[in-house]
Amino acid sequence: MLKINIDYNLEDTVYRQIYNQIVEQIASSNIHPGDKIPSSREMAGVLNINFHTVNKAYQLLRENGIIELSKNKRYIISKKNKTGDAVDDFKKRETDIINEAMVKGLNSDDIIKTVKNILNLKGGG
Amino acid sequence: MAITLFTITETLFVFIIGIIIAMIPYMTEKSVIFGVRIPLEYINSDIVNKMKKIYLFTVLIFTAIFTFITLIIPYIFIISLMPLFIIIAEFMVYLPEHYKLEKIKRDKHWTMNENKVTGVFNIEKAKFPWFFGIPGILISVSIFITGSLYYKNIPHTFATHYNANGVPNAYSTKSIGSVFILGFISIVITAMIILLAFAIYKTSLKTDNASPDGEKRVMLFMERMVYTVLLIPAFINSTLLISSFSMWGILKENILVDIIPIFLMIILILVVSFKTGQLGSNIKINNDNKVSSNSDDDSLWKAGVLYYNKNDTRLMVPKRFGVGYTINFGRPAGLVIFILLISIPVAVVIVTFISAGII
Numbered sequence: 001m002l003k004i005n006i007d008y009n010l011e012d013t014v015y016r017q018i019y020n021q022i023v024e025q026i027a028s029s030n031i032h033p034g035d036k037i038p039s040s041r042e043m044a045g046v047l048n049i050n051f052h053t054v055n056k057a058y059q060l061l062r063e064n065g066i067i068e069l070s071k072n073k074r075y076i077i078s079k080k081n082k083t084g085d086a087v088d089d090f091k092k093r094e095t096d097i098i099n100e101a102m103v104k105g106l107n108s109d110d111i112i113k114t115v116k117n118i119l120n121l122k123g124g125g
Numbered sequence: 126m127a128i129t130l131f132t133i134t135e136t137l138f139v140f141i142i143g144i145i146i147a148m149i150p151y152m153t154e155k156s157v158i159f160g161v162r163i164p165l166e167y168i169n170s171d172i173v174n175k176m177k178k179i180y181l182f183t184v185l186i187f188t189a190i191f192t193f194i195t196l197i198i199p200y201i202f203i204i205s206l207m208p209l210f211i212i213i214a215e216f217m218v219y220l221p222e223h224y225k226l227e228k229i230k231r232d233k234h235w236t237m238n239e240n241k242v243t244g245v246f247n248i249e250k251a252k253f254p255w256f257f258g259i260p261g262i263l264i265s266v267s268i269f270i271t272g273s274l275y276y277k278n279i280p281h282t283f284a285t286h287y288n289a290n291g292v293p294n295a296y297s298t299k300s301i302g303s304v305f306i307l308g309f310i311s312i313v314i315t316a317m318i319i320l321l322a323f324a325i326y327k328t329s330l331k332t333d334n335a336s337p338d339g340e341k342r343v344m345l346f347m348e349r350m351v352y353t354v355l356l357i358p359a360f361i362n363s364t365l366l367i368s369s370f371s372m373w374g375i376l377k378e379n380i381l382v383d384i385i386p387i388f389l390m391i392i393l394i395l396v397v398s399f400k401t402g403q404l405g406s407n408i409k410i411n412n413d414n415k416v417s418s419n420s421d422d423d424s425l426w427k428a429g430v431l432y433y434n435k436n437d438t439r440l441m442v443p444k445r446f447g448v449g450y451t452i453n454f455g456r457p458a459g460l461v462i463f464i465l466l467i468s469i470p471v472a473v474v475i476v477t478f479i480s481a482g483i484i
Contacts (some may be wrong), residue, residue: 001245001246001247001248001340001344002245002246002248003242003244004243004246005241005242005244006241006242006420008240009241016325016350031248036248037248041436042246042438042439043136043244043246043329044330044436045434045437045438045439046244046246046329046330046437046439047242047280048242048422048425048434048436048437049242051436080460
């Protein structure tokens with residue numbers, strides 16, 4: 001079961017919210033590699049939003065290798081494969097976030113504790 | 126004219142329909158009152174509670190009147206249309222309440238401040254619960270098995286229809302088609318209902334954020350709808366089996382026995398509907414997760430009951446006033462299904478009337 005929650009009071013754009021929630025639910029094993037995700041028109045219809053918005057989220061997910069087109073032209077969740085690219089990408093993006101956190105006054109203990117908390121919530125240890 | 130069994134069963138039908146309609150406001154999504162989406166803080170307001178009570182009492186009075194009329198009226202034709210009349214009459218009670226609340230919402234500026242929308246998409250590769258459809262299929266098959274075994278004992282001409290007093294008034298000559306006519310009907314009905322259950326299983330849903338744990342509720346709601354719909358052929362086919370038996374002379378024709386499975390089915394649907402509520406609103410979940418408002422979707426609903434949304438790919442959506450699903454009139458395919466669903470009972474009623482010699 002895929003759950004998408006759009007909150008118009010948040011600053012995040014709608015397509016970002018869709019993107020983040022799909023990623024979040026893959027990470028927490030709520031949805032699994034190989035699962036078909038709803039078509040952009042179907043999701044847009046249920047949520048009463050423009051399907052171009054959903055397409056934008058799907059496009060970004062595809063570019064980042066999180067979903068892929070299956071043979072029958074439906075998007076499915078990609079298989080996990082820890083490539084060198086994925087590690088480099090993670091390192092690059094994490095550097096920006098850690099730098100920003102340190103500027104705002106967090107020390108390395110705070111950061112490690114937060115990361116561990118997030119990982120524990122996912123049940124990944 | 127003496128009160129016939131037909132009058133008694135129709136009276137009971139009218140009474141049950143009336144009670145179901147009276148209870149609808151207590152089974153809908155928590156944030157949808159008389160087909161109007163209202164903000165969280167007004168769900169239990171005095172205005173809303175008073176409107177629900179007025180509706181309940183008006184409908185109960187109508188039900189009492191219609192039940193009484195059905196019992197005393199001597200015309201079979203009118204009696205058989207009474208269930209339809211009570212549905213129309215009680216819809217007339219709903220409409221003013223709907224427009225009144227719509228006006229209150231507009232005039233008092235009940236706006237959705239916490240604008241949120243949550244969709245639940247069933248993407249798991251979990252198996253469709255076919256096995257719930259097995260009782261219905263088995264009963265359908267047993268019509269053909271008993272019919273084949275008993276075939277040589279069936280008289281050359283046999284009664285196929287009885288009037289309201291249980292006297293035969295239509296006959297058929299023995300042939301595969303005439304002997305197994307109810308069996309063939311049961312195959313068509315069973316196939317259509319299983320298809321419907323599958324469509325429900327595939328339909329994505331939007332939660333009601335005014336109930337805590339909305340997504341857990343909609344999943345339970347969807348599951349229970351699928352189970353219940355898959356069990357329906359078991360009841361309908363039982364009635365067809367009993368009718369076949371009386372047609373073949375195995376059992377004596379008795380309208381009361383014929384409709385027992387149908388009444389059991391109505392009771393099952395009633396209990397599931399009330400215990401579950403629309404989108405699971407009546408399910409007891411021990412959780413005080415916070416609730417939030419929904420986004421305003423009134424514009425997609427005409428009079429709060431007809432869903433018209435060309436941008437929604439779904440052919441069926443959950444009803445706003447009642448428990449279960451309705452058609453998306455914005456989709457041509459939805460319209461086709463609607464006409465099919467309507468034409469079946471209409472055809473059955475017309476055929477019954479013609480064979481009973483009423484028209």
